[in-house]
Amino acid sequence: MNKLLQLLSTNSTFSTAELSAMLGEPEDYIKAQIKEYEMQGVIKGYQAVVDWEDIDDSYVEAMIELKVSPKRETGFDDMAQMCMAFDEVESVYLMAGVYDFLLIVKGESMQDIAMFVAKKLSTIDGVISTGTHFILRRYKDRGMNLFDPDKQADERSLIL
Amino acid sequence: MDYSNYLNKSIQSVSPSGIRKFFDIANEMDDVISLSIGEPDFQTPWHIRDEGIHSLIKGKTWYSPNRGFSDLLKEVTRYYERRFNLTYSPSEQTLVTVGGSEAIDLALRVLVQPGDEVIIPQPSFVCYEPLAVMAGGVPVIINTKNEDNFRLKADDLRAAITPKTKLLVLPFPNNPTGAIMERHDLEEIAKVVKEHDLLVLSDEIYSELTYGGRNHVSIASVDGMYERTVVINGFSKSYAMTGWRLGYALGPAPIIGQMTKLHQYGIMSAPTTAQYAAIEALKHGDRDVKRMRDEYDMRRRLVVDGFNDMGLSCFEPLGAFYVFPCIKSTGLGSEEFCTRLIMEKHVAVVPGTAFGECGDGFVRVSYSYSLKHLKIALERIREFVKELKDENNG
Numbered sequence: 337m338n339k340l341l342q343l344l345s346t347n348s349t350f351s352t353a354e355l356s357a358m359l360g361e362p363e364d365y366i367k368a369q370i371k372e373y374e375m376q377g378v379i380k381g382y383q384a385v386v387d388w389e390d391i392d393d394s395y396v397e398a399m400i401e402l403k404v405s406p407k408r409e410t411g412f413d414d415m416a417q418m419c420m421a422f423d424e425v426e427s428v429y430l431m432a433g434v435y436d437f438l439l440i441v442k443g444e445s446m447q448d449i450a451m452f453v454a455k456k457l458s459t460i461d462g463v464i465s466t467g468t469h470f471i472l473r474r475y476k477d478r479g480m481n482l483f484d485p486d487k488q489a490d491e492r493s494l495i496l
Numbered sequence: 497m498d499y500s501n502y503l504n505k506s507i508q509s510v511s512p513s514g515i516r517k518f519f520d521i522a523n524e525m526d527d528v529i530s531l532s533i534g535e536p537d538f539q540t541p542w543h544i545r546d547e548g549i550h551s552l553i554k555g556k557t558w559y560s561p562n563r564g565f566s567d568l569l570k571e572v573t574r575y576y577e578r579r580f581n582l583t584y585s586p587s588e589q590t591l592v593t594v595g596g597s598e599a600i601d602l603a604l605r606v607l608v609q610p611g612d613e614v615i616i617p618q619p620s621f622v623c624y625e626p627l628a629v630m631a632g633g634v635p636v637i638i639n640t641k642n643e644d645n646f647r648l649k650a651d652d653l654r655a656a657i658t659p660k661t662k663l664l665v666l667p668f669p670n671n672p673t674g675a676i677m678e679r680h681d682l683e684e685i686a687k688v689v690k691e692h693d694l695l696v697l698s699d700e701i702y703s704e705l706t707y708g709g710r711n712h713v714s715i716a717s718v719d720g721m722y723e724r725t726v727v728i729n730g731f732s733k734s735y736a737m738t739g740w741r742l743g744y745a746l747g748p749a750p751i752i753g754q755m756t757k758l759h760q761y762g763i764m765s766a767p768t769t770a771q772y773a774a775i776e777a778l779k780h781g782d783r784d785v786k787r788m789r790d791e792y793d794m795r796r797r798l799v800v801d802g803f804n805d806m807g808l809s810c811f812e813p814l815g816a817f818y819v820f821p822c823i824k825s826t827g828l829g830s831e832e833f834c835t836r837l838i839m840e841k842h843v844a845v846v847p848g849t850a851f852g853e854c855g856d857g858f859v860r861v862s863y864s865y866s867l868k869h870l871k872i873a874l875e876r877i878r879e880f881v882k883e884l885k886d887e888n889n890g
Contacts, residue, residue, distance in 0.1 A: 339790075339794075343794070347867070347868070350867075354798060354871070357797050357798045357800075357801035357802070358794040358795075358797050358798045358867075359794070359797070360797055490530070490533075490537070490865075492533050492535055492537070494519035494522070494523070494532075494533070
């Protein structure tokens, strides 16, 4: 795997000087590479991984399964775009398996999300059925352990 | 009661490890950021732990054979063949021990006769000198030098040899310097060893942690050295398995045979659960080794670059997970540097003197820590060095 991208994907706050040291490449080269990845859209952005549950009680996320009937000309793309247009929808994935789309939807309460699904999603032309799964707790997210931050503590003993 | 009259005199004369002192200070303080620990920060890869757990579920809770399980002995010899091109008999030339440390102790005890001289290059791990003394030997220290990248030089070896010399301890890749020995270095050493009919104890515990495209070379693979070398290795550093306490020795059958006898009486056998886990490590752990090595390598570059940048010159270490920057430019000795660093900036590193007197002017910095941790520590050391500079100029 590309080491520069790997490093940035685990921590995008490394300076180019640090990246240059770690990868053994000149800093200018690192800068140019990052710029190129940004231009090509390989790097889409830099976001903090936030544990919202810690600071915001009124925040709920759900995974919504959608079964749809694909359109003759555009396949699934039209349906995907319809879903993407809602601010409530964080992610849209086309899936292999028993349903077609998986959506990640954010809301202030379970009720809020349930209403959104009932009123907005299930009424889209072509949606056959929906299934809603609320996320109750995040144990691990994007490779990060949100469960026991104590794991961060160094348990190594002082031996020789 | 005066116990000193009862206690063994030679054990009482052995001084405690100099690394400990700073650990103790660090333990007393909050907010200490440590770069002093000499073991992997990684947990043992899951599939390896799982095999250990599985063996317990199946009720495999008995002693293993004294030498170790035959499957493990076979995997160890396969591994040495595949990685270092050395062939050993699993049943006669291999012994599984409680960590590499036990194997070092056993080898010294079976090889050293009272009065034999044991050559130990320093800076090096703290155990060789006391264990050589306990075996009845006389340690003869060779100081490796910064300008040689802390490699052992044949001329220095030759100069240390007397008619009483029996054994050379070869601790590479080296803790604390991070130095390695390449084939051409070893060939020079081998010439001297053969010329003077010596044996070698090659501690290769860091053999999987070499960088810059240099694979570890065992001196046993140098022409004429196979029959003169006891190789020590283990699972602690390569597979992040320190707590499992598992190592091994490979060497000529008569030497391993005597070591096995001693092991049998003193230890019986190495931990059973650990052995099951280790079989899995050797069979399916190559990818983990590479992943951890790559991660160490990035940290290594970051730390070396950081020290050089703050004006503490640091030769490029090509092995283990330590850097050994020179702190002479600060005007402080190793001990004082470390004491003030921990008091003023709450960063713990180990004085080079803990690894031999010639380590004065250097400190051992472990990069077996997350990149985030390393960045914070480097920043604090940078501040400290700058303040020292201002102090010296003011």
